[in-house]
Amino acid sequence: MLDAKAPLVAVPSDVQSFNGAPWHASPQQYLTAALRVAGVVPLIVPALSDDFEVGSVLERVDGVLISGAVSNVHPSRYGVEPSARHEPFDTRRDALTDALMRGALAAGLPLLAICRGIQELNVLHGGTLATEIQELDGRMDHRSPEHPERDTRYAIRQDVLVEGESLKRILGSSNIRVNSLHRQAIDRLGDGLKVEASAPDGTIEAVSVPGARGFALGVQWHPEYFAETDQHSAAIFRAFGDACRVYRNNLAAAAE
Numbered sequence: 001m002l003d004a005k006a007p008l009v010a011v012p013s014d015v016q017s018f019n020g021a022p023w024h025a026s027p028q029q030y031l032t033a034a035l036r037v038a039g040v041v042p043l044i045v046p047a048l049s050d051d052f053e054v055g056s057v058l059e060r061v062d063g064v065l066i067s068g069a070v071s072n073v074h075p076s077r078y079g080v081e082p083s084a085r086h087e088p089f090d091t092r093r094d095a096l097t098d099a100l101m102r103g104a105l106a107a108g109l110p111l112l113a114i115c116r117g118i119q120e121l122n123v124l125h126g127g128t129l130a131t132e133i134q135e136l137d138g139r140m141d142h143r144s145p146e147h148p149e150r151d152t153r154y155a156i157r158q159d160v161l162v163e164g165e166s167l168k169r170i171l172g173s174s175n176i177r178v179n180s181l182h183r184q185a186i187d188r189l190g191d192g193l194k195v196e197a198s199a200p201d202g203t204i205e206a207v208s209v210p211g212a213r214g215f216a217l218g219v220q221w222h223p224e225y226f227a228e229t230d231q232h233s234a235a236i237f238r239a240f241g242d243a244c245r246v247y248r249n250n251l252a253a254a255a256e
């Protein structure tokens with residue numbers, strides 16, 4: 001149980017249809033990883049950012065956690081004509097995450113961006129995405145296997161080479177295995193991003209933002225899913241939580 005001083009972290013909602021009505025929701029796995037492993041309290045932010053200033057949220061939180069989602073970033077955000085191969089879309093989430101990440105980086109708030117999140121982080125920096133990467137020459141199939149059990153779909157099974165010093169420091173290792181499940185990936189790397197890890201087929205699996213004032217990491221895989229049992233997944237959430245605590249303590253010290 002976290003105490004009242006635990007850092008608060010903004011998490012964007014996805015817009016999902018439930019009983020014919022739009023709901024703003026976030027998958028539980030991100031929320032429990034935040035609470036139980038990072039030691040931060042997640043606050044789900046509605047994807048209605050036309051109706052409020054996202055800065056009003058960012059002023060009150062100590063970090064931003066961008067979750068994955070089955071939807072894809074709308075290709076118009078990176079200069080590509082949309083097609084059925086890019087669907088499904090969630091343009092309200094696109095707008096919210098753009099504002100959350102832009103504001104977090106400007107304020108020096110710790111930022112952890114997972115799966116769709118790393119793709120959004122790349123697009124925010126002017127990069128592009130490739131779709132249906134399993135159809136491209138020399139690329140592996142990164143999609144989750146069809147299986148009724150969620151734990152099997154999310155099983156840790158891919159090798160990743162950790163190249164960047166920031167991620168190596170967090171993980172304490174250069175070669176790890178991850179659960180990277182996606183059909184899109186970074187194509188052109190965004191300006192100012194640094195590759196931290198890649199898959200054996202060259203797919204970018206993690207990036208950092210070297211110019212950021214605080215922790216800013218994107219991973220294509222799903223550390224949230226086994227954060228309570230897998231040491232490398234846990235290390236990412238702990239590092240994020242630690243950065244949020246430092247941010248919160250620095251704010252408190254500055255206010256004294």
Ligand SMILES: N[C@@H](CCC(=O)NCCCC(=O)O)C(=O)O
Nearest residue numbers: 068069070071115116182183184
């Ligand atoms: N749609 C993108 C991103 C994939 C992604 O974020 N998947 C997460 C699914 C929901 C979850 O468990 O978080 C792609 O396929 O590349």
